[in-house]
Amino acid sequence: MNRPALRKYVNPQYLSDLPEGPCYDAGHLVTVNAGWRTRKPVLDSEACTGCYICYMNCPEGVIFKSDGKVDIDYDFCKGCGICGNGCPKDAIVMIREGEA
């Protein structure tokens, strides 16, 4: 995987369950950001030309390349709408979260 993977949070029982320093290892992810969204980007792969503008402009880095086009990791997308606003082919539309 090209990005840190989500892992299950386990409540520490013993001191030895805690890291020795003030943090766990790099890329230690235990919570998603999907719940922040009020709008959600929906991708039309047919319309996508793989220009990668959205990939370059996503502040979360959740748009990734896939077969010459792109795909979205919804676990960490916050629904900012930058991708939809900047797509020259209108291949990404923002819908209200919970619809469709």
Add this chain to the structure above:
Amino acid sequence: MSVVNKVRINARTITDKEFFYGHKACAGCGGSLAVRHILKVLGERTFTVLPAGCMSAVGFNFPQLCFDSNAIISTFAGTASMMSGIAAGARALGLKDYHVVGIAGDGGTADIGLQALSGAIDRREKVIYICYDNEAYMNTGIQKSGLTPFGARTTTTPAGENIKGTVTTKKNMFEIVAAHGIDYAATASVGYIQDFINKIQKASEVDGTSYIHVYAPCPTGWGTETDVTIDLAKEVVDTGLWVLAEYEQGEFRLNRNPKSFAPVENYVRRQGRFKHLEDEDIAAIVHARDAKWEQIRNSWKLK
């Protein structure tokens, strides 16, 4: 601008790896986009120093750690001192093929961290210092910094009957840094991401200190929609309010010299922080811009 020896990094060649992931920045945060690309361009073998500020606050949330390469939080004033220490440590260990980068906010750079930065440049530390400029102390609730522009409303420069927001103008960090005779300095904007990437790549090849100042809109502090971050970061350049330039070997070079500017009015009017400004205030902003551009066109290398 030429990048030597290496494959030019662009949308097609940039690594697929993400080193800043799952962070808690507000939706549409320009600063987080800057951090994402800095880490991608510099790669895995990078030591990153972040002082107190939004980007450290949103990246380190125990038990979560959203940096996927080596990163550490410094004191607010001490970004460049910690970078210098890391560079010395890496040298002592005989490490090869690595970068030391500092990523600090406008307050952390132009105000409280300026002394440490000045010292690091003076010693010619082999480090890359990047200031992401969201034009206020955002992490503590939008207080005015030395880089808050004229007219902007912040919580310490409110807009009311007597004073219309910030009455001072932005310190010119790019020229302050250049005045040290630094090896490489540049300005950039997240709205022109390829230009920013080129400059990060170039900084990574400099044998000495480099400084990049990147414009990074903040929807929360500016009162703007989350989806216009890139648009604003383009527009600020197109209006001439933010200048894309480089400083090298004692010379300033303008990267973009537009024949005409996009209207300042459009840029200002879509931001809550400028909502109270009247036409005469916008005219003052335009006047200051024109005076600056005249000086630039008379004394810098154009392209």
